Amino acid sequence: MGDxxxxxxxxxxxxxxxxxxxxxxxxxxxxxxxxxxxYDLLIGPVFGLxxxxxxxxxxxxxxxxxxxxxxxxxxxxxxxxxxxATTWAMTLAHRRAVDxxxxxxxxxxxxxxxxxxxxxxxxDEVAEQVTARLEQEQVRRCLRTLTELQRESxxxxxxxxxxxxxxxxxxxxxxxxxxxxxxxxxxxLRDCLGVA
Amino acid sequence: MTADIHALTGAYALDAVAGNERSEFxxxxxECESCAQEVRELRDTATRLALAATADPPPALRGAVLDQxxxxxxLPPETTVVPMRRRDRSPLAQRLTSIAAAVLFIAAxxxxxxxxxQGQQLDETRxxxxxxxxxxxxxxxxxxxxxxxxxxRMTVAMSRSADxxxxxxxxxxxxxAGKDFQVWxxxxxxxxxxxxLTPSNGEALLAIxxxxxxxxxxxxVEPAGGSATPTLPTVMAVELPA
Numbered sequence: 001m002g003d004x005x006x007x008x009x010x011x012x013x014x015x016x017x018x019x020x021x022x023x024x025x026x027x028x029x030x031x032x033x034x035x036x037x038x039y040d041l042l043i044g045p046v047f048g049l050x051x052x053x054x055x056x057x058x059x060x061x062x063x064x065x066x067x068x069x070x071x072x073x074x075x076x077x078x079x080x081x082x083x084x085a086t087t088w089a090m091t092l093a094h095r096r097a098v099d100x101x102x103x104x105x106x107x108x109x110x111x112x113x114x115x116x117x118x119x120x121x122x123x124d125e126v127a128e129q130v131t132a133r134l135e136q137e138q139v140r141r142c143l144r145t146l147t148e149l150q151r152e153s154x155x156x157x158x159x160x161x162x163x164x165x166x167x168x169x170x171x172x173x174x175x176x177x178x179x180x181x182x183x184x185x186x187x188x189l190r191d192c193l194g195v196a
Numbered sequence: 197m198t199a200d201i202h203a204l205t206g207a208y209a210l211d212a213v214a215g216n217e218r219s220e221f222x223x224x225x226x227e228c229e230s231c232a233q234e235v236r237e238l239r240d241t242a243t244r245l246a247l248a249a250t251a252d253p254p255p256a257l258r259g260a261v262l263d264q265x266x267x268x269x270x271l272p273p274e275t276t277v278v279p280m281r282r283r284d285r286s287p288l289a290q291r292l293t294s295i296a297a298a299v300l301f302i303a304a305x306x307x308x309x310x311x312x313x314q315g316q317q318l319d320e321t322r323x324x325x326x327x328x329x330x331x332x333x334x335x336x337x338x339x340x341x342x343x344x345x346x347x348x349r350m351t352v353a354m355s356r357s358a359d360x361x362x363x364x365x366x367x368x369x370x371x372x373a374g375k376d377f378q379v380w381x382x383x384x385x386x387x388x389x390x391x392x393l394t395p396s397n398g399e400a401l402l403a404i405x406x407x408x409x410x411x412x413x414x415x416x417v418e419p420a421g422g423s424a425t426p427t428l429p430t431v432m433a434v435e436l437p438a
Contacts, residue, residue: 017247030270032262039261048251061254065261072265076273083236090246091211091239098211139248157212158245164207165214176203183206183238190241 017041019085028076035072042086043068046093053097053161063100067093098161142192150185153178205231209238334358342434348398350432352413360405363413365432368395371417378418380426381410387426412436 019041026034047064054060071089078088143151149171156167168178204221207213213221225232331337334355342350348368354361363379371377377393379402390407393400393415407413414433416426 028270028273032265035265036262039258043253043258044250045247047253047257048249049246051251052249061257064253065257065264068257068261069264069268072270073268074271076271083239084243086247087236087240087243090243094211094242094246102214136244136248139244154210154245157207157210158242159249162212163214164210164212167212176200179200179203179207181206182210182212183203186206186209186238186241189244190237193241193244195237195240195244 017045017086019089021080021085024075024078024080024085027072028078035075038071039068042071042089045090049090049093049159050097052159053094054100059100059104060097063097064093067096070096094158094161101161102163138193142189145192146185146188147181149173150181150188153181154185154189157182202228202231205234206238209235209242330358331355331360331362334360338437340434340436342432344432347431350415350434352434352436354436356438358405359407360403361407361413363393363402363404365393365395365400365402365415367398368393368400368431369398370395374420375417375428376420376422377415377431378422378426379404380414380416381407382412382414383408383410387414389422389424392422410436 019038023034023038027038043064046067047060050063050067051057051060054063067089070092074092078085082088143155146154152171153164153167156162156170157164160167162170164178164182165175167173167182168175171178173181201221201224204213204217208218208221208225225235331353334357336357337353337355340352340354344350346367346369349366351364351366352361353364365377368377377395377400379390379393380387381390381404388407388410390404390413391402393402404413412433412435414426415431417428417431418426419428
């Protein structure tokens with residue numbers, strides 16, 4: 001039992017989840033067993049990502065379920081030439097989570113007629129805390145190679161689901177600087193992680 | 197491309213660009229291959245952040261999702277074959293002129309279309325895949341190409357011994373309203389219909405078998421649904437080698 005738990009943890013810290021084009025093809029053809037495999041490969045990161053962005057447990061679950069069903073529904077639209085299936089799935093999950101918090105945010109802004117953008121959204125974790133909780137040593141290590149401002153911007157945008165304009169307001173930094181910081185930060189992260 | 201819009205690649209890869217600015221950047225991406233490539237790489241990088249955020253989901257979710265998909269109809273594939281077209285125009289593709297390369301190209305193109313059409317017209321797709329493999333297995337495969345510029349390009353891979361061919365049309369404009377493209381083989385001066393060619397985003401693929409000693413193959417514009425004999429103008433035609 002102890003052994004099994006450890007193996008599962010180890011498997012989780014593999015740097016990449018490789019879905020593979022062949023599995024996607026089977027899912028696209030309506031193969032439910034293939035979809036179960038896809039689910040098991042992706043549910044951990046999809047759930048973790050959505051939960052970080054949406055925060056509310058019930059809403060996170062709703063979004064995760066939507067995302068997984070959408071992966072099934074649109075599997076045939078996945079084009080291997082445009083990138084890995086894992087990135088396709090994570091991009092979809094991120095987009096859905098962000099849509100959910102942004103529409104909730106818009107509703108809150110309307111209801112309460114408040115100008116402050118962060119009202120109605122859970123308080124953002126300090127970037128350091130987020131970094132410390134990351135499971136992957138390599139990602140953690142590479143995030144440390146970013147400047148503090150790059151790291152803060154990237155984490156607020158990605159895990160916080162913030163637009164770069166919001167990041168600019170939150171960090172009280174001009175938009176041009178934020179754009180550059182997000183790009184430079186990601187490029188540094190890309191090179192450190194060895195993403196092709 | 198202004199430096200300013202290029203700097204948005206990072207924000208865009210993180211879904212941090214909203215509204216009109218996002219649509220504007222997406223239009224820019226469609227025309228800027230280096231930006232698109234950078235976005236792909238930065239998205240892969242962002243994916244690593246997602247993988248690092250892995251958490252244990254509630255166990256009940258699995259059953260809920262697996263139950264739900266049984267009631268959800270899957271979307272048909274999009275029949276755009278944009279990446280193939282892009283590959284075709286790359287300098288490398290332009291240099292590949294040997295028959296072998298052309299055969300590989302048409303096989304890849306056909307398979308690309310086959311993959312995209314899966315689930316939609318599975319039987320037809322299987323038949324096309326069978327045609328391709330028969331043609332490729334035959335020892336006497338020949339490849340013909342015809343480039344009519346704005347009117348489209350046509351590539352034919354054929355085997356006389358297998359009596360099969362695959363016709364691939366690219367950059368084909370849509371037929372006029374109420375018209376269809378129809379394919380004919382020239383059998384001793386008699387035009388025999390080989391079926392309709394329906395372009396999707398300018399691409400169309402037709403597998404033809406049993407054309408015997410046909411001397412040529414051509415495409416004409418016909419009233420919707422096709423005609424018994426060719427009437428309207430010829431869009432493309434090639435002579436077939438013996």
